[in-house]
Amino acid sequence: MRTAVGVVLGAVLAVSAVLPAAGQSAALRMAITRDEGALNPYTYQTGYPGWNLMTLIYEPLFTPDADNIPQPWLVRRYAVSPDGRTWTLVLHPNIRWHDGRPFTADDVKFTYEYVRRQPHARWTGQVRAIESIETSGPTGLTIRLSAPSSAFAAQPLADLPILPRHLWEAVANPRQFNDVVGSGPYRLAEMRDGQFYRLVANDQYFAGRPKVRELVLPIIRDATVTFTALRAGEIDTAVRPLAPEVVAEFERTAGIRVARGAGYASTILQFNLEHPVLREPKLRQAMAHAINTRLMVRLLLLGYGAVGSPGYIHPGSPFYNPAVTFAASKSRAVQLLNELDYVDRNGDGVRDLPDGTALRFTLLTLAGNPVRVRGADLIRTWLRDVGIDVRVVAQEDASIIAQVWPDFDVCKGRRFDMAVFGWSAPVMNRLTVLRDLFHSDCRQGTLNIGGYRNPTLDRLGADLAAAVDPVRQKQILFEMQRIVAADLPVHTLFYQDGIYAYRADRHAAWVYQKGQGIVNKLSFIDPPRR
Amino acid sequence: MWRFVGGRGAQYLLVLCLTVVLNFALPRMMPGSPMVFLAGEDVGFLTPEQRAQLEALYGLDQPQWRQFATYVGNLARGQLGYSFQRGRPIGEIVRERLPWTLGLVGTSLVLATVIGVVLGAVSAWRRGSAFDLGTLGTAVFFESVPSFWLGMIFIAIFAAHLRWFPIFGAGTAGVAFEGWRLVVDRARHLALPLATLTLITAPGMLLVMRYAMLGVLGEPYIATARAKGVPEGRVLRRHAVRNALLPVATVFMLNLGFVVSGATVVETVFSYPGLGRLLYEAVLNRDYPVLQSTFFVITVSVIVANAAADLLYPLLDPRVRRR
Numbered sequence: 001m002r003t004a005v006g007v008v009l010g011a012v013l014a015v016s017a018v019l020p021a022a023g024q025s026a027a028l029r030m031a032i033t034r035d036e037g038a039l040n041p042y043t044y045q046t047g048y049p050g051w052n053l054m055t056l057i058y059e060p061l062f063t064p065d066a067d068n069i070p071q072p073w074l075v076r077r078y079a080v081s082p083d084g085r086t087w088t089l090v091l092h093p094n095i096r097w098h099d100g101r102p103f104t105a106d107d108v109k110f111t112y113e114y115v116r117r118q119p120h121a122r123w124t125g126q127v128r129a130i131e132s133i134e135t136s137g138p139t140g141l142t143i144r145l146s147a148p149s150s151a152f153a154a155q156p157l158a159d160l161p162i163l164p165r166h167l168w169e170a171v172a173n174p175r176q177f178n179d180v181v182g183s184g185p186y187r188l189a190e191m192r193d194g195q196f197y198r199l200v201a202n203d204q205y206f207a208g209r210p211k212v213r214e215l216v217l218p219i220i221r222d223a224t225v226t227f228t229a230l231r232a233g234e235i236d237t238a239v240r241p242l243a244p245e246v247v248a249e250f251e252r253t254a255g256i257r258v259a260r261g262a263g264y265a266s267t268i269l270q271f272n273l274e275h276p277v278l279r280e281p282k283l284r285q286a287m288a289h290a291i292n293t294r295l296m297v298r299l300l301l302l303g304y305g306a307v308g309s310p311g312y313i314h315p316g317s318p319f320y321n322p323a324v325t326f327a328a329s330k331s332r333a334v335q336l337l338n339e340l341d342y343v344d345r346n347g348d349g350v351r352d353l354p355d356g357t358a359l360r361f362t363l364l365t366l367a368g369n370p371v372r373v374r375g376a377d378l379i380r381t382w383l384r385d386v387g388i389d390v391r392v393v394a395q396e397d398a399s400i401i402a403q404v405w406p407d408f409d410v411c412k413g414r415r416f417d418m419a420v421f422g423w424s425a426p427v428m429n430r431l432t433v434l435r436d437l438f439h440s441d442c443r444q445g446t447l448n449i450g451g452y453r454n455p456t457l458d459r460l461g462a463d464l465a466a467a468v469d470p471v472r473q474k475q476i477l478f479e480m481q482r483i484v485a486a487d488l489p490v491h492t493l494f495y496q497d498g499i500y501a502y503r504a505d506r507h508a509a510w511v512y513q514k515g516q517g518i519v520n521k522l523s524f525i526d527p528p529r530r
Numbered sequence: 531m532w533r534f535v536g537g538r539g540a541q542y543l544l545v546l547c548l549t550v551v552l553n554f555a556l557p558r559m560m561p562g563s564p565m566v567f568l569a570g571e572d573v574g575f576l577t578p579e580q581r582a583q584l585e586a587l588y589g590l591d592q593p594q595w596r597q598f599a600t601y602v603g604n605l606a607r608g609q610l611g612y613s614f615q616r617g618r619p620i621g622e623i624v625r626e627r628l629p630w631t632l633g634l635v636g637t638s639l640v641l642a643t644v645i646g647v648v649l650g651a652v653s654a655w656r657r658g659s660a661f662d663l664g665t666l667g668t669a670v671f672f673e674s675v676p677s678f679w680l681g682m683i684f685i686a687i688f689a690a691h692l693r694w695f696p697i698f699g700a701g702t703a704g705v706a707f708e709g710w711r712l713v714v715d716r717a718r719h720l721a722l723p724l725a726t727l728t729l730i731t732a733p734g735m736l737l738v739m740r741y742a743m744l745g746v747l748g749e750p751y752i753a754t755a756r757a758k759g760v761p762e763g764r765v766l767r768r769h770a771v772r773n774a775l776l777p778v779a780t781v782f783m784l785n786l787g788f789v790v791s792g793a794t795v796v797e798t799v800f801s802y803p804g805l806g807r808l809l810y811e812a813v814l815n816r817d818y819p820v821l822q823s824t825f826f827v828i829t830v831s832v833i834v835a836n837a838a839a840d841l842l843y844p845l846l847d848p849r850v851r852r853r
Contacts, residue, residue, distance in 0.1 A: 121572040194803030196703035216704030398562025408573040
């Protein structure tokens with residue numbers, strides 16, 4: 001329920017020089033953690049909230065809804081040919097750029113071709129499958145793909161923001177171009193490097209008037225200071241999630257409400273599958289059986305999280321296979337290790353391989369992340385209990401990446417034993433997530449940092465990428481989860497909930513987007529009527 | 531005189547050249563690549579060709595010596611280049627940030643010096659008194675307190691609890707004040723970071739001043755002045771303090787050069803938009819051009835401050851005057 005009452009109340013109570021229109025909150029102060037460049041598609045910095053804030057100014061054709069299913073936004077009607085290769089789109093008429101020029105199909109065609117020319121980590125790959133784009137009139141578009149693509153609606157349609165051709169056509173180095181004329185519900189009114197951004201509602205927006213008159217985004221680097229400012233009322237909300245320890249306190253604070261939902265960012269125990277010992281699936285299963293993920297969620301997240309699914313996919317995702325389960329049991333761990341004939345041969349308390357090599361591994365963990373450091377320590381204790389010796393090494397991000405994912409290129413190999421690692425929420429939202437994570441070809445399994453190889457999974461990954469039928473997509477993903485759960489190339493430990501605090505009297509119409517949080521377009525504007 | 535200036539000039543030039551080389555080399559020796567920050571979190575989805583294309587765009591595909599030549603060439607033309615992360619000319623960013631840092635760190639240096647000199651002088655003058663012991667204890671306390679902790683305590687007490695000052699920032703975000711209201715807003719935001727920084731800088735000054743005073747007070751000319759019947763206040767101000775000021779002046783000049791480097795910790799705790807925070811964020815983001823340029827600007831200002839000290843010193847202390 002969108003509480004219109006709250007919005008009106010917020011508008012009345014708000015102290016602001018600008019008088020908001022009816023049904024609109026006045027100025028809302030939302031703390032961010034760092035600079036986001038000029039908030040245009042080539043200079044914004046972070047996947048969350050950078051992309052979400054940027055898409056308030058520059059809009060993709062589709063928008064992910066609260067369940068992350070792409071829905072047409074700038075597009076009024078669309079059709080996909082039976083072979084899945086031709087997409088016909090009709091844009092809403094009367095969309096305008098912030099400078100008053102009309103937004104047309106030509107801008108769309110230009111943008112999709114521009115990101116192919118000017119490499120962008122996020123979008124260049126998304127348009128690779130496009131064979132041709134034709135426009136018909138100012139609102140008609142026909143996009144032909146070289147092969148059917150299951151992910152096309154999500155990426156690029158709901159991901160790639162459209163650029164105004166008349167301003168970007170001549171731009172040769174977009175990373176040094178700081179223009180911010182977009183078509184979205186907000187326009188950038190002011191930007192102070194290292195201090196704040198100020199976004200103002202675009203009252204000419206085609207889908208109606210945005211719910212908040214003005215968005216002020218101060219940059220606060222320190223977490224403690226952020227939450228002190230929120231409690232004192234100097235800001236109204238923050239993009240930074242609440243730490244589990246302070247949730248109860250914020251829930252008790254008058255005037256503050258806490259929004260909580262599934263978080264799609266994962267914490268995993270990553271194995272190096274090229275390691276001569278760790279490549280044994282039974283050993284990985286034994287380790288997983290020794291680790292009490294349920295207790296981890298209680299101890300590390302104080303219950304604000306979900307226990308990891310062995311098939312990686314979050315239980316809240318529409319693609320989660322509920323038949324894939326894992327019940328850890330220490331006695332089963334011991335049994336598996338004994339079956340492998342890994343027993344203590346020299347009486348030092350550590351099991352040894354038949355050839356006498358001790359089961360001794362290094363576990364990397366991120367030094368700046370207390371949850372991961374403590375998680376690694378729990379894993380060390382539990383593995384010790386079943387006779388596996390683990391040495392925890394906490395290092396900074398860059399050093400860990402250099403060993404686990406050198407140059408962010410899995411083709412360059414790896415040199416580590418095990419790592420407490422994690423992937424951000426957008427990875428879970430990719431339909432092809434299990435292919436990205438586990439395909440043996442490093443150019444398809446671009447996130448396969450463990451070097452996992454399984455021909456069946458590879459074949460399913462290829463099938464999935466070409467499947468356009470949602471039922472078929474789900475079938476394939478269910479099967480992939482089954483394989484991952486049986487083989488355990490990674491052991492998914494848990495997913496931390498997204499917990500956000502806000503002052504309800506300033507703005508109450510927040511929409512929690514599954515897996516991600518409250519900073520998304522739907523919190524600021526209702527979807528256009530078709 | 532000219533030989534002296536020439537000799538010193540050559541020395542400074544050597545230091546400058548060395549730092550130009552170090553500024554280039556050090557950031558590149560850190561583990562981690564700027565790629566993830568150039569490409570964002572989606573770096574994993576790039577094909578090797580796209581990655582190479584992106585590296586080429588930033589000149590990172592060039593051999594190190596070529597990158598170095600470009601950097602030196604740009605410096606020689608007075609160009610600091612473009613920030614990887616911010617996509618803006620670094621000169622522009624530094625010009626924006628400099629006033630905040632000068633206002634905060636410069637003011638605190640002056641305040642800390644004044645406080646240090648006055649309290650240090652009185653402390654030494656009343657050596658062993660309750661005042662001396664109290665000042666000394668307080669000074670050692672603030673000298674050893676971490677600045678982020680002090681800042682946090684100030685925020686908790688004076689901003690969050692008493693509501694005397696704002697919690698973060700250099701001005702009220704998103705509000706355009708004018709005239710005296712602008713001044714008040716800026717001053718209110720400056721108060722806590724300034725107090726924090728001053729309180730951790732002053733003890734050093736105080737201790738230097740106190741020890742210099744103690745040395746001076748043992749000199750025969752003080753005894754002579756007293757024997758001549760010069761009033762105590764005059765002995766303190768004219769005979770003792772003036773002579774004890776020399777080491778403080780040296781420390782002051784040394785600090786002056788580093789004013790430009792900002793106060794990373796205090797700027798971060800208070801979300802103050804100074805150069806220290808810029809530098810810190812550039813390290814986190816492996817923003818090589820920003821690192822090179824800000825370190826260069828800092829080096830130059832340290833050298834300038836040193837040169838100024840060299841030139842000023844003869845005026846302050848006749849003993850080092852050259853004929």
